[in-house]
Amino acid sequence: MTVDKVYSKADKRRKRPIDRLREGAGVMDVGDSSEGAVVGMVPTRKSLLIIKERAVYALQLADQVDPKRKNIHVPNSMQLVAKSGSQSNEVRRTLSTAEALFTKSFFPSDETREACLEASIATMKELLATAQIAAQFKTDQEAAEQSYEGVPKSRALRLPAVTEVESRAKNFILKAESTLQSIFDIARVFYVEELAKKGWPDNLVVAVEKRAGSDANFTKFARALADFIKLIRNARHCVIHQDETKWLELSDFRLTPQNTVNPPSIAIVHPHTPMNEVPLLAFMTDVVDKIGEGAEQLMAHLASAHMERVGKLPIVLNFVPEEQRRKDTQVRYGYFILMGDEWVKLG
Incomplete structure (x- = not known):
């Protein structure tokens, strides 16, 4: 344990200010309250898509823009992708x-x-x-x-x-x-x-x-x-x-x-x-x-x-009845697994 602690402290001392900044925890506001709540996040190679009720944003971390960590001033950034969200x-x-x-x-x-x-x-x-x-x-x-x-005026109807x-x-x-x-x-x-x-x-x-x-x-x-x-x-x-x-x-x-x-x-x-x-x-x-x-x-x-088939139990993709859909996304298709005599929705 002592060796681990010493290594951890030494490793921490070797970190540059840019490393501590990029790896530190933080809170970011996405858009504003008029766009509703965040209902989903979709990671892609280029960015993290944030799906709100009435908007979609793309979030890019500083490391995605400056992966070699050369410029401490490069911030995390977000950009509006769509003015419609999960309610659309x-x-x-x-x-x-x-x-x-x-x-x-x-x-x-x-x-x-x-x-x-x-x-x-x-x-x-x-x-x-x-x-x-x-x-x-x-x-x-x-x-x-x-x-x-x-109603015609001056003998002419204005359409x-x-x-x-x-x-x-x-x-x-x-x-x-x-x-x-x-x-x-x-x-x-x-x-x-x-x-x-x-x-x-x-x-x-x-x-x-x-x-x-x-x-x-x-x-x-x-x-x-x-x-x-x-x-x-x-x-x-x-x-x-x-x-x-x-x-x-x-x-x-x-x-x-x-x-x-x-x-x-x-x-x-x-x-x-x-x-x-x-x-x-x-x-x-x-x-x-x-x-x-x-x-x-x-x-x-x-x-x-x-x-790809997973496990031994039968799994199918099917239309999701309205009462079983996620209330925040209302996606109409999903996966079902056969449990006994009943098909149960996954997720």
């Missing part, structure tokens, strides 16, 4: 779901877990940006509707207007398609060779069907996801490659022959994936929801198909 569907269905499913227990490879988390973070950022376009359009449309009087409908719709489609491209990186973690070939998203369907079979739920999901991706991709083609065979029909509020006022609308004219006219806001809302659900279910299927 977009965060729940991406980052929070990845954190819950790609755990060390079932995915012991650090490289695999890191790749899944990084891909989910990229998808989260893209999806939040897409959702923001839709949210702003909703706000502006509702404001236009509230200001509409519906409500969101304005810039064409550019907003096109920007939304471009961002939505970009978000779907980020989902590709999630799938590529497990299908590197298959997705290296041209043909996304059909190459994902082929890869899944080859491993799981044509009637597997994963294969059916992959087909449905591929159809949705093609719809949005072709809508993008209508934006950047418009010609006499493909274009978007967009309208602000308009007066009909029945003397009613229709809300802003969109129709897709395309030889392979046409879409009849629908309200533009409904289209945006549906696309945001389907992208989030697609990312969420893709991760659930991938985790179920590629998890």
